Amino acid sequence: MDYKTVLTTCAYCGCGCGLYLEVLDGRLIGTLPSKTNPINEGKLCVKGWNIHEFVQHPERITKPLIRKNGTLTEASWDEALDYTASKLKEIKEAHGSDSIGFLASAKVTNEENYLIMKFARAAVGTNNVDHCARL
C-alpha cells in the first residue's frame, strides 16, 4: 500500500484554500484542510471537503475525440493534434488570423493561460482571446 498526502490548492472557488489530497495507490481517497494556509486556517467548505470526488469520475474524457461522420470518435493524440493544427493553419490562410478565436480559462493554471494566449497571439497572430471572467 502506497499512501501519501499532497499539499495543493482548492479549485472550487476564488478563495484558494490550502488542502491535502490523500492518495492511496494512485487514487484520490480524501481531502484534508491545511492548518497553516493563511486563507482557510484548517477549515474547508462542503465543496472543498469533497473535491477529490470529481477527479477520477468514470465520465472523465480519457482519449482525444474527433468527429467522424457526425459522431465523436476516439482517436490518437497524433491524429487529433495533427488534424487540429492543419485545420487551424488552413483557416488562418483562407480567412486570416482574426477568423480564429480562443477561450482561455478561469479553471486552468496561470502557466496554461499564459501559453494559450501566447499561442493565440504569437503563433496564430490574433488578439481574439477571452475567458468567462464576466460570467
Next chain:
Amino acid sequence: MVGLAAAFGSGAMTNSIAEIEDADCIFVTGSNTTSSHPLVATRIFRAMAKGAKVIVADPRKIQLALKADIYVRQRLGTDVALLNGIMHAIIKNNWHDKAFVEERCEGFEEFSKVIDNYPPEKVSEITGVAADDIVKIAEYYAKAKAASIVYCMGITQHTTGVDNVKSLANLAMLTGNMGKESTGVNPLRGQNNVQGACDMGGLPNVYSGYQAVNVIDNQTKFEKAWGAKLSDQIGLTIPFMLSGLSEGKVKALYAVGENPMVSDPDVGHVEKALKKAELLVVQDIFLTPTAELAHVVLPGTSFAEKDGTFTNTERRVQLLRKAIEPVGEAKADWEIIQELSNRFGYEMNYESAEDIMKEISTLTPSYGGITYERLDGDGLAWPCPDKDHPGTKFLHKDKFARGLGLFHAIEYQPPAEVVDDEYPFWLSTGRVHVHYHTGTMSRVSPSLHAEMPEGSLEMHPEDGSRLGVRQGEKVKVASRRGEIVAKVTLTDRVDPGVVFMPFHFAETCANVLTNPAHDPTAKIPEYKVCAVKVEKAA
C-alpha cells in the same frame, strides 16, 4: 474590473481576505458570501463577533442577511440609485473624509453635483428601501474606523455593472476607506483562477500583467521575447466571437475549460453560433454540452493531476502540486498547447510548468519576483516586482495605482429589460453552496449531488398560491429568449414578483432565459435581471 481600474488604476481586490475580520463595518452587496465564498464568510462572522456592524443590501434574503445589523432589499438593478442615496446622506451630514478626498482624489465636484439629485426619499421610491435605512447605512459605513466593501457578481452582472462598481469605488473614496488595513473595495472572484486568467492576459486587449496590446512599447517587448510579429488590434470578447461565428466572420473557436452552452446568456443563440463554426475544438475534462458540439475534443487534466499555480481572489499566487497521474491518456493542458503549437509551426520547448513561470516573471512586472521556490509556504500576493519583494497585502497605500483616485459622476439607469404585462416576474440567477459554475466539476461528485441533485425556481409563497403551485410542483418559466420547466421552491428569500434560479444545471438551464444585453464597457451580460412569465406546467 474595468470599473475599479478606471477609479483606482488597478482592477483587483484591494485588500486581503484575512483583513476583513478586523474591519468594524462590512458592507456586503451582490455577494451571497456564505454560499459562494464560505471561507470569506468565516472572516465576516469573526468580525461580527468582535463587534463589527454588518450591512447587507441584496434583492434576495441570503443567509448573511439574517445575521446583519441592517438588511435592505433593493429592487433588482437599482444599485446605483441606492449607493448614490447612501452617499447623499454621507455628504449632507458631513460624514465624509474631506482630507482624503482633497489630497488623494479628483473629480469630486462633478460627482457631488450628481449626488445632489439623490436624496434618500427619492432613492426610496426607486429602490424600495426605506429612507431611514439608507441614512442608517450611511452612518454605520461612514463613521466606522475601517469599513470594508465586499461584492460579487450581483453587482457586476448588469448592463450597468461598471457603473455599479464605480459607485462602490466612489463610496470607499468618499469616506477614506481605501489604502489601509481592513478597508477597501473587495470583489470576490467566482472561479478559482479567474484572477490568474486575467493576470495572464486571457483577455482581448492585454498581454500578461495588463500590458495593453495597442501600446507600441509593449508590442515590441513581446515581439522580441516571443520572436513573432504581433497584432496591435484589440481582439474580440466572447459575445462578439459568438456573433462573429453567426455572421461567418469567425470560423474557428478553440475553447479550453469553458462551457458557453451552459454559462452564456441566451443559450439558444450560443448553440446556433457554435454549430456554424468550421472548427470547434474543446479541451476539457468532461464531455460538456459545449464539447458535444465540437469537431475535436482534447482530454485535459484537473487540478490534481498537474503542477502549476492559481491566483486567488486576493491576488495570492499559490502552488498546485501533482497528486496523481493524469487519468487515461489525458495530458496537462500546457502540454497539449505546446504540442499543438509545435505542429502548427511555432516552437515551444518548456520542460515543466515552472519553466513557463520563469518566462512569465521576466515579462510581467507584477509577477517579477515570483518563483516556485518562493511560493512554497503561503504563496505571494502581487504586485511582487522583484526577488526581494514580500508581496502586497493591500493596494493603493499612499497613492492610487493611477495617481489620484477618480470619482465618477453616475446617474441611475434602469435594467435593459423590465417587467410588463406579458412577462410580469423579475428573474435573477446565482449560485448554490454545493455546486460550482456549470456543474461539470460538482454534479459528478456523489456527496455534492446528494445535497442538491437538481435546480429549482425560488418563488414567494404568495405568488405560488396565486398561480396555484405548491412546493415541489413544476412550472414553465419563459422569457423572450426561451423556456424551461423546473420545480418550484416556495420561500420568502425572494420578494413577491421576483423569482430566482441557480445556473449550474444544464437540464434546467437558467441561461436559456437570461438576457444577453451587456454592459457597454465590460461586455458583461445582465444575468441578474430579466423579465419572465411563470405558469403551472401541464
